[in-house]
Amino acid sequence: xxxxxxxxxxxxxxxxxxxxxxxxxxxxxxxxxxxxxxxxxxxxxxxxxxxxxxxxxxxxxxxxxxxxxxxxxxxxxxxxxxxxxxxxxxxxxxxxxxxxxxxxxxxxxxxxxxxxxxxxxxxxxxxxxxxxxxxxxxxxxxxxxxxxxxxxxxxxxxxxxxxxxxxxxxxxxxxxxxxxxxxxxxxxxxxxxxxxxxxxxxxxxxxxxxxxxxxxxxxxxxxxxxxxxxxxxxxxxxxxxxxxxxxxxxxxxxxxxxxxxxxxxxxxxxxxxxxxxxxxxxxxxxxxxxxxxxxxxxxxxxxxxxxxxxxxxxxxxxxxxxxxxxxxxxxxxxxxxxxxxxxxxxxxxxxxxxxxxxxxxxxxxxxxxxxxxxxxxxxxxxxxxxxxxxxxxxxxxxxxxxxxxxxxxxxxxxxxxxxxxxxxxxxxxxxxxxxxxxxxxxxxxxxxxxxxxxxxxxxxxxxxxxxxxxxxxxxxxxxxxxxxxxxxxxxxxxxxxxxxxx
Ligand SMILES: *[C@@H]1O[C@H](CO)[C@@H](O)[C@H](O)[C@H]1NC(C)=O
Ligand SMILES: *[C@@H]1O[C@H](CO)[C@@H](O)[C@H](O)[C@H]1NC(C)=O
Ligand SMILES: [Zn+2]
Numbered sequence: 001x002x003x004x005x006x007x008x009x010x011x012x013x014x015x016x017x018x019x020x021x022x023x024x025x026x027x028x029x030x031x032x033x034x035x036x037x038x039x040x041x042x043x044x045x046x047x048x049x050x051x052x053x054x055x056x057x058x059x060x061x062x063x064x065x066x067x068x069x070x071x072x073x074x075x076x077x078x079x080x081x082x083x084x085x086x087x088x089x090x091x092x093x094x095x096x097x098x099x100x101x102x103x104x105x106x107x108x109x110x111x112x113x114x115x116x117x118x119x120x121x122x123x124x125x126x127x128x129x130x131x132x133x134x135x136x137x138x139x140x141x142x143x144x145x146x147x148x149x150x151x152x153x154x155x156x157x158x159x160x161x162x163x164x165x166x167x168x169x170x171x172x173x174x175x176x177x178x179x180x181x182x183x184x185x186x187x188x189x190x191x192x193x194x195x196x197x198x199x200x201x202x203x204x205x206x207x208x209x210x211x212x213x214x215x216x217x218x219x220x221x222x223x224x225x226x227x228x229x230x231x232x233x234x235x236x237x238x239x240x241x242x243x244x245x246x247x248x249x250x251x252x253x254x255x256x257x258x259x260x261x262x263x264x265x266x267x268x269x270x271x272x273x274x275x276x277x278x279x280x281x282x283x284x285x286x287x288x289x290x291x292x293x294x295x296x297x298x299x300x301x302x303x304x305x306x307x308x309x310x311x312x313x314x315x316x317x318x319x320x321x322x323x324x325x326x327x328x329x330x331x332x333x334x335x336x337x338x339x340x341x342x343x344x345x346x347x348x349x350x351x352x353x354x355x356x357x358x359x360x361x362x363x364x365x366x367x368x369x370x371x372x373x374x375x376x377x378x379x380x381x382x383x384x385x386x387x388x389x390x391x392x393x394x395x396x397x398x399x400x401x402x403x404x405x406x407x408x409x410x411x412x413x414x415x416x417x418x419x420x421x422x423x424x425x426x427x428x429x430x431x432x433x434x435x436x437x438x439x440x441x442x443x444x445x446x447x448x449x450x451x452x453x454x455x456x457x458x459x460x461x462x463x464x465x466x467x468x469x470x471x472x473x474x475x476x477x478x479x480x481x482x483x484x485x486x487x488x489x490x491x492x493x494x495x496x497x498x499x500x501x502x
Contacts (some may be wrong), residue, residue, distance in 0.1 A: 027350040039459060043423045044467030055502040057462035063091050075414040075454020078186045079403045079439060079446070086449050094501065095445045095452070098465065099232050099493035101472035102486075103444055104275075105376055105399035105432035107284075107318065108240035110202050111224035114179035114437050118172050121210050121220075128155040137178045138201045139209035141216070143248045178206045181407055182440045193409045197320050200408070203438060214245040214253055215445060218265055225269045225279065227436075231443020232493070235486060237313050237477060239284040239347075255300070259308050277486045277492070280313040280477060282347045287317045287324035294333040302342045313394055313477035314345035314373065321352050326359050327366040329413070334370050345477060349376035354410050357384055365390075374399055374430075374475055379410050381427075383419035388427070397428040397475035402450040403441060404434035409500055414454035423456055430472045466494070 039045055047348045049057055067073070067089060073087070074082035086092050110371045121138065122128070130138045130152035138152050165171050176182075181199055190196035210356060211220055228236055235297065238279045242255040266279045283304065298315065305312040317330065327334065327348060337344040350367035353360050361380055364387040376382070378398035381388050391398070400419050411417050433439070433447050441447065451468070452460050473486050 041424065041426050041457075042459065042464065043426050043428060043429060044461070044463030044465070047463040049463055049466075050498070052498050052502040053466075056498060059502075060091065060094070060462055061458070063094075064453060067091060067453060068458060069139050075148065075450050078412070079406055079441075079450070080182055080184070080186045083446070085441065086446060089449065089453075090433065091453060092445060092449045095448045095465075096443070097233060097497060097501070098445075098448075099234065099469065099490055100431075100448065100495055101233070101469040101490055102235040102237065102430075102476050103228055103233050103432050103475060104237045104374065104472055105401055105434055106236065106238055106432050107435055108238050109207055109237065110435035110437040112220050112227065112437055113442055114176045114207075114440075116223055117179055117207065117210055117220075117437075118175045120160055120223075121216055122172075122175065124216075125159065127158045127210075129158050129161065130155045130322050132165060134202070137175065137206050139206070141209075141213040141246075141248055142250075169439055179203055179437065181438050181442055186407070190409065193322070196377035196407070196409055197323075200435075200438060201320075207437075208243075212245050213245060214247050214257075214261075217245050217258070218261060221262060221265045222269055225273075227403075227442045228444075229269075229273055229276050231445055233444055234275065234490065234493070235473070235476065235478075236279040237282055237347075239282045239316055239318060239387050240281060241284050241286070241318075242281070255304065256307075259304065259311055263308070263311050264453070273464055275328060277489060280311055282313050282316050282477075284316045284318045287319040287321070287330075289325075291330055294330050298336045298344065300334050302337055302340065302344050305344055306342075314350060316347045316376065318349060321349065321360050321363060322355055327363050327370065328359070331366075332448060346370055346372045347374050347376065347477075348372045350378060351375065351379055351380035351384070351387075352377035352405075352408075352410070356380065368394070377401060378403065378422075379405055379418060380420045388422075392427055395428050395475070397430050397471060398422060398497065399432050400429055400447075400451060400455075401432050402455060403439050406450075407439050414450050415457070417455045419451070420455045420457070423460065428471065428475065429468065430475055431468050461468065469494075 072085060074085045126141045126143055128140045128142055128146055131136060132151055140146050140155065148154065162168055162171065180203060181196065190199070211217055225236065242258045245253045245258060262281060270276050270278060283301045285294060301312070301315045305314070317327070327350070346365040346367070348363070350363040350368070350372070355361055364378065364381060364384050365377065367375060367471070368387055368390050374397045375391060376399050381398060398419070402414055402417060405411055405417065406414055419429070431444060431447050431451050433444055434442055438441055452465060456464055473483055473490060476483065478486060
C-alpha cells in the first residue's frame with residue numbers, strides 16, 4: 001500500500017510539476033488531500049474502520065453505486081411508492097440486520113403497526129366501533145352498549161358488524177386506512193401540508209380508543225418493543241402523554257398507573273429478550289394547550305421524574321409546530337424547573353417547519369435557550385447558523401426522521417433534505433422514525449435507508465452508519481454508567497454483524 005503510493009508519487013509528481021508549470025492545472029496531490037479532508041468532516045468521517053469493516057464498506061459502496069444508477073431511485077420517490085423498491089434492496093436487507101442501537105424519537109400513539117391493531121386488537125371481545133360524520137372512526141371497549149356522545153351517535157359491536165359483512169378482508173383494509181396515512185396516491189390525496197396534517201391528527205384520534213384500553217396498552221407496548229427488537233433496535237425513548245387509560249367497566253387509571261405498567265412490560269420484555277436494553281419515556285403534552293395547563297404538566301413531570309428516575313427521561317411539547325404555539329409562548333412554564341432548582345431535561349421538537357423567519361422558526365434558538373438535550377427534527381437548522389453552531393458546540397443532537405419529513409411534505413426528493421448539509425459536516429445526529437405506524441414503517445431500517453442512500457449519497461459509508469448508531473447511545477438520556485453498558489452490549493452485536501457480513 002505504502003509502496004504503491006510512493007511509486008505513484010514518483011511517477012506522477014514530475015509530470016504534474018510540468019503540467020502545472022505549463023497550463024495552471026491544480027496539483028492533484030493537493031486535490032486528493034483536500035477531498036480526503038472534506039470527507040473526513042462528514043458523520044463518521046474520522047472513524048478508523050477495521051479490515052473486516054473495510055471489506056463490508058467496499059461491498060456497500062458497490063451496492064450503492066448500483067442502486068444509484070437504477071431507476072427508479074427510491075429516495076427520489078414518495079415513500080409510499082418507494083417502499084416496495086426499498087424492500088427489495090440489498091442495502092436495506094443489510095440495514096435490517098445491522099444493530100441500530102436506540103430509537104430516540106418515536107411517539108407512543110404510533111408505535112405499533114396498524115395491521116396489528118386491526119388484525120389483533122379489533123378482533124378482541126367488547127370492541128365497539130362508530131363511524132363519524134367526517135369520515136373517520138372511533139373505537140371503544142365496553143361491557144355494555146356505549147352511550148352516544150358528541151362525535152359518535154351510534155356504536156356497533158364489531159363482532160356483530162363483521163358477522164353481517166361479506167368481505168371482511170376489505171373491511172379490515174378500510175380500517176387500516178383510517179389508522180395510517182398510507183395511500184396509493186399520496187400526491188393526489190395530500191396536495192399540501194394542511195391536508196396531510198388533518199388526516200394525520202384524525203388517524204391519531206381513531207387509534208386512541210383502542211390504545212387507551214388498559215389491557216390493550218399493555219400488549220401494545222410489548223408488541224412495539226417486539227417490532228423494534230426484530231429490526232435490531234435495542235433501546236427506546238418513547239414520547240408519550242401518559243394519557244388516561246380505561247377498563248371495561250369504565251374505571252380510569254392515571255399517569256402513575258401507566259408509568260408502572262410501562263416499567264413492568266419493559267422488564268418482562270427484557271426477561272424474554274436478554275439482548276434488549278430497555279425503554280424510557282419522554283413525557284409530552286400538546287402545544288395547543290394554554291400556558292396554565294403546560295405549567296401544571298411541567299410541575300407534574302418534575303414530580304414523576306423524581307418518583308420514576310429510571311423511566312422518565314424528560315419533557316417535550318408535541319403537535320404541529322406551524323399551527324401550534326411556540327416554545328417562547330410557554331416560557332413561563334418552561335422556566336419552572338430552573339426556578340425550582342429541579343431537574344427536567346427537555347427534548348424539544350424544534351424547526352419541523354419550512355416557514356422561514358416566522359415565530360415558529362424561532363423555536364430552534366428557544367429550544368437551545370431552554371437547554372434542550374436534543375432537537376426533534378431540526379429540519380430548519382441549516383438556515384440558522386447560530387443555532388447550528390450552539391447545538392454543535394453543546395453536543396445537542398438532531399433527531400433526523402427522513403420519512404416523516406417527506407410524508408408530512410417538508411421535502412419531496414430526499415436527496416434535497418437539508419440534513420445532507422448537517423451530515424456532510426458531521427453535525428451531532430441520530431436517525432429515528434417519528435410515527436412508524438402512520439407511515440407504514442416498522443423499526444428504523446427504512447429511515448436508515450433514506451438517510452444513508454438518499455441524504456448521505458455515495459459518500460456516506462459504513463463509518464457514517466456506525467457513527468449514527470453509536471450516537472444513538474451517546475445522545476440518549478441514559479446516565480453514563482448505563483451508556484457504557486449499552487455500548488458494550490451493542491459492540492458485541494456489531495462485531496458479530498461485521499463478521500457475518502464481510
Ligand atoms: C394478539 O396479540 C396477543 C399478544 O399481544 C397474542 O397473545 C394473541 O395470540 C394475538 N391474537 C391474534 C388473533 O393474533
Ligand atoms: C440553562 O443552562 C444554563 C447553564 O447551565 C443555566 O444558567 C440556565 O439557567 C439554564 N436555563 C434554563 C431555562 O434551564
Ligand atoms: Zn415527533
